[in-house]
Each structure stands twice: as C-alpha cells, then as structure tokens.
Amino acid sequence: MPKPILIWPDKVLSTRTRPVTEFGPALDPLLEEMMESLRAAEGIGIAANQIGVPLAIAWVGREDGTFFEIANPVVLEKSEPVSFEEGCLSVPHEWEQTPRFAKVRVRYQDRTGAFQELAAEGRLAHVLQHEIDHLEGTTFVDHLSQLKRGLMRKRMQKLQKDRAAEAAGGHVHTDDCDHD
Numbered sequence: 001m002p003k004p005i006l007i008w009p010d011k012v013l014s015t016r017t018r019p020v021t022e023f024g025p026a027l028d029p030l031l032e033e034m035m036e037s038l039r040a041a042e043g044i045g046i047a048a049n050q051i052g053v054p055l056a057i058a059w060v061g062r063e064d065g066t067f068f069e070i071a072n073p074v075v076l077e078k079s080e081p082v083s084f085e086e087g088c089l090s091v092p093h094e095w096e097q098t099p100r101f102a103k104v105r106v107r108y109q110d111r112t113g114a115f116q117e118l119a120a121e122g123r124l125a126h127v128l129q130h131e132i133d134h135l136e137g138t139t140f141v142d143h144l145s146q147l148k149r150g151l152m153r154k155r156m157q158k159l160q161k162d163r164a165a166e167a168a169g170g171h172v173h174t175d176d177c178d179h180d
C-alpha cells in the first residue's frame with residue numbers, strides 16, 4: 001500500500017522542511033516510498049512532506065514521463081512572471097491559475113549528494129517551482145486569493161470527512177444522499 005498523501009491544510013505541508021544531510025543508500029527507502037505514492041496518484045511531482053516526512057527532497061517529472069530527485073534545491077534565477085494552471089496531489093480535484101516564473105535556474109543535490117544545476121522552462125519550470133514551494137512549506141493555494149483558498153478549505157474538509165467514512169467502512173454520507 002502506498003503511503004497516503006497528506007491533504008491540505010495539514011500542518012506538515014505548511015512547515016519548512018529540514019535540509020537533507022545524509023545521502024546515498026540511506027535515501028533510497030524514502031525515495032521509493034515517495035515514488036510509490038506518486039505513481040499511485042498519477043502525479044508529476046511529489047515532495048517528501050506530502051507523505052509526512054519533513055525533509056527537503058522531492059521527485060520532479062520531466063515532460064517525457066521520467067522523474068529525477070532534487071534535494072535541498074535553491075532557485076538561483078527566475079525570469080518574467082507568468083500564470084500556469086496548477087493542481088496538487090494534496091489538494092485533489094482543484095485546478096487554478098497560479099502565478100509562477102516562465103524560466104528558472106535551480107541548484108540542487110541529487111541522491112548521491114552531488115550538486116547539479118538546471119535551467120528549465122515550460123512545464124518543467126512550473127513543476128520545479130511547485131515542488132520547491134512544498135519544501136519551503138508553501139502549497140500552490142497559498143498563491144491564490146483568500147476567497148478561493150477559503151472555498152478550497154471547505155471542499156478539502158468535506159473530502160477528508162468522506163474519506164474517513166469510507167475508510168471506516170461506513171456509508172459515505174453526502175449532501176445529496178436520500179434519507180429514509
């Protein structure tokens with residue numbers, strides 16, 4: 001069973017992660033767990049804190065469907081602002097235009113601890129910004145208006161209630177249920 005992905009607003013998601021200090025095989029189990037949850041949810045990126053591990057490491061999806069890991073990422077340069085329609089595994093079924101930068105240059109460490117630098121644009125640039133945000137304790141909804149965020153919070157509370165009821169094996173109670 002893949003580890004469940006935390007649903008926003010969860011405190012872990014809004015807390016800055018700790019830097020990764022131990023590299024190499026020590027990271028393999030965590031990266032595998034993250035990948036399992038990512039694949040199960042059919043996402044294009046996942047940060048460790050989304051499965052409850054407050055470490056600065058994430059998987060980032062390339063346009064060709066492959067993934068690479070980034071640890072302790074830092075944005076070195078960003079270009080002009082754009083907006084991009086974004087969703088998040090921690091905020092299921094919600095898509096919103098989110099302010100981002102068109103291009104970013106990022107420095108990070110790979111799973112061996114080696115420093116890498118990457119200039120990205122297009123979808124890859126947006127996924128990088130989204131995952132780096134997560135590691136800093138920011139979810140994409142934090143970039144939206146208070147009104148939109150408030151409505152999303154309500155929908156997420158309902159989603160969690162429904163999931164909890166489902167997990168308990170009970171009847172899922174929704175507003176449009178027929179009562180008799």
Ligand SMILES: [Zn+2]
Nearest residue numbers: 087088089090
């Ligand atoms: Zn996300």
